[in-house]
Amino acid sequence: MNLLWPYGLSGSYIFAYLLLISCLVALSVVLYRLTLHPLARFPGPVLAASTGLYEAYYQCIKDGGGRYWVEIKKMHQRYGPIVRINPWEVHIADPGWNAVYKYSVRASKPPWFYFRFFGKFPSTNVAESHALHQLRRGPLQVYFSSANIQRYMPTIVAQVDKLCARLRSSAAAAEGGRVVSLSDAFRCLATDVATGFAFGAPFGHLDEPTFDREFNLSVRTVVKTGTWSRHTFGLLLPLLHSLPESVAKKMNPAFGRVKWMKDTMTSCVKRSMNKPEPAPGSPYDMVQTLVASALPPAEKTFPRLFSEARSVIMAGTETTATTLVCIASRLLADPVRLRRLRRELAAAAAAEVAKGGGGGGELGYAELRELPYLAGVINEGLRLANPTPSRLPRVCEDQDLRYKQWVIPRGTTISTTTQDTHHDARIFERPRAFLPERWSDASPEERRRLRRHLQPWGRGARLCLGAELATIDAYLAVARLFGPGAGFEMRHLPDAADDDWVPYHEWFAGFPRGRGLLVRVTGSEEVDGRGKEEGF
Numbered sequence: 054m055n056l057l058w059p060y061g062l063s064g065s066y067i068f069a070y071l072l073l074i075s076c077l078v079a080l081s082v083v084l085y086r087l088t089l090h091p092l093a094r095f096p097g098p099v100l101a102a103s104t105g106l107y108e109a110y111y112q113c114i115k116d117g118g119g120r121y122w123v124e125i126k127k128m129h130q131r132y133g134p135i136v137r138i139n140p141w142e143v144h145i146a147d148p149g150w151n152a153v154y155k156y157s158v159r160a161s162k163p164p165w166f167y168f169r170f171f172g173k174f175p176s177t178n179v180a181e182s183h184a185l186h187q188l189r190r191g192p193l194q195v196y197f198s199s200a201n202i203q204r205y206m207p208t209i210v211a212q213v214d215k216l217c218a219r220l221r222s223s224a225a226a227a228e229g230g231r232v233v234s235l236s237d238a239f240r241c242l243a244t245d246v247a248t249g250f251a252f253g254a255p256f257g258h259l260d261e262p263t264f265d266r267e268f269n270l271s272v273r274t275v276v277k278t279g280t281w282s283r284h285t286f287g288l289l290l291p292l293l294h295s296l297p298e299s300v301a302k303k304m305n306p307a308f309g310r311v312k313w314m315k316d317t318m319t320s321c322v323k324r325s326m327n328k329p330e331p332a333p334g335s336p337y338d339m340v341q342t343l344v345a346s347a348l349p350p351a352e353k354t355f356p357r358l359f360s361e362a363r364s365v366i367m368a369g370t371e372t373t374a375t376t377l378v379c380i381a382s383r384l385l386a387d388p389v390r391l392r393r394l395r396r397e398l399a400a401a402a403a404a405e406v407a408k409g410g411g412g413g414g415e416l417g418y419a420e421l422r423e424l425p426y427l428a429g430v431i432n433e434g435l436r437l438a439n440p441t442p443s444r445l446p447r448v449c450e451d452q453d454l455r456y457k458q459w460v461i462p463r464g465t466t467i468s469t470t471t472q473d474t475h476h477d478a479r480i481f482e483r484p485r486a487f488l489p490e491r492w493s494d495a496s497p498e499e500r501r502r503l504r505r506h507l508q509p510w511g512r513g514a515r516l517c518l519g520a521e522l523a524t525i526d527a528y529l530a531v532a533r534l535f536g537p538g539a540g541f542e543m544r545h546l547p548d549a550a551d552d553d554w555v556p557y558h559e560w561f562a563g564f565p566r567g568r569g570l571l572v573r574v575t576g577s578e579e580v581d582g583r584g585k586e587e588g589f
């Protein structure tokens with residue numbers, strides 16, 4: 054007797070029936086999406102409108118994954134400024150359109166995009182509804198206040214100085230200097246600044262002999278896995294998290310470093326939770342600030358506080374490092390602009406010495422932010438670096454929104470991508486060129502116009518909380534690395550190519566397909582020569 058189906062049909066018949074039924078259901082869903090769905094009349098490729106597998110293919114498989122952002126650009130070239138990029142989402146490429154990010158709209162974040170990618174870590178940046186986001190962001194915003202960041206300034210300066218000292222010792226270590234991965238070095242700087250800010254003491258990535266290449270590679274693995282998880286109903290990340298460490302490490306050695314980071318953060322969060330009051334004279338750290346806040350008890354549990362710390366560190370690392378990589382690579386490829394920057398920094402340092410400033414010509418952030426050309430360099434870096442090539446999707450639940458003649462029904466996921474604005478030739482003339490003078494030499498009105506369209510920090514209620522911290526980090530790093538007191542020189546390698554470091558894969562943050570930015574670091578007086586390799 055057939056145990057599977059006791060009424061005379063064989064197992065293979067059952068299988069065939071199930072397959073047929075599945076195909077009919079899938080076909081009906083596709084037909085609905087193409088004909089009766091509220092987005093059916095929106096322009097875009099039929100395949101993208103039919104199934105999420107189209108996006109999944111570009112995000113997980115095509116050219117190593119993370120390539121849908123490029124495909125979306127192509128769709129706009131073909132279909133115009135509004136495109137249906139998957140069955141439930143429209144993407145708008147129009148710098149003038151901002152409706153979904155307006156505070157009054159109270160848009161939510163689509164969980165399939167954020168929660169499945171970041172995993173079950175209940176932090177501010179993945180809070181789905183506007184109300185939950187506001188609740189969580191309130192106390193975090195207190196911690197990211199200007200006053201608190203100013204208090205932390207000496208630690209940022211110390212991290213930048215530590216990086217410069219390491220580069221100086223690399224320059225002195227061998228005749229002809231050494232090759233150093235600035236991509237890794239900047240990731241260590243950004244991680245130490247972010248962890249120091251969150252917990253009061255940096256984790257010490259800058260002390261790692263190889264600028265912690267292993268950790269940086271592990272971040273890449275984590276976000277790539279997050280992308281796969283997004284397209285597999287969020288199942289992959291919990292599965293990986295539940296694996297025993299030995300198994301995870303066998304699958305990918307990078308997970309060992311991820312585990313180390315997780316353990317370090319766990320002990321920091323637990324320490325702060327157990328000491329909700331800081332020692333007399335020392336300030337509250339981030340976790341203590343959240344514990345002391347008016348958040349309800351359910352928002353002060355270990356998983357919540359751990360998630361918040363994790364998300365802040367993740368948000369601050371790749372983004373800041375990618376921006377610094379962009380600035381350094383552009384300056385090193387452009388001796389004329391590098392000279393102009395150096396002249397400005399040297400003149401400001403000399404003026405500081407003449408004024409009798411205490412730092413021996415070493416400029417602080419307050420002085421640096423007054424330098425117009427340096428400001429132009431930082432702004433061009435923020436404009437061109439593309440650290441978050443990801444679109445930033447939102448859902449407006451309670452009202453339809455309008456774009457030109459299109460009425461976008463409530464509940465639709467709507468997204469825009471910052472880079473579309475940053476690369477728009479109607480706003481930024483010669484948009485691909487690194488032109489600090491477009492800012493420094495512009496009239497105040499022109500500068501205000503440009504600034505309105507500089508949006509590296511996202512938009513609306515979910516704007517980046519770390520913008521000031523990252524800006525300070527960038528000003529200090531660029532000024533110290535390229536300033537008169539650096540004590541070393543950096544040069545591109547002869548076979549350097551943009552592909553080495555320019556973001557190629559979008560795994561929320563941008564990742565290059567190449568080896569990163571490698572430079573030869575020599576003493577200030579050395580110009581030629583070959584040295585040993587370090588840092589990668």
Ligand code: HEM
Pocket residue numbers: 177178179190247250364365366368369370372373376440441445509510511512514515516517518519520522523
């Ligand atoms: C150049 C450096 C940086 C860039 C370009 C950047 C960019 C962004 C963007 C675009 C968002 C919005 C994401 C979204 O809408 O889903 C964001 C959010 C956020 N960023 Fe940054 N970020 C940078 C540095 C930092 C740093 C250094 C920190 C902290 C150490 C940080 C902490 C955060 C947090 C906590 C959020 C979530 C805010 C919220 O949801 O309310 N970021 N960032």
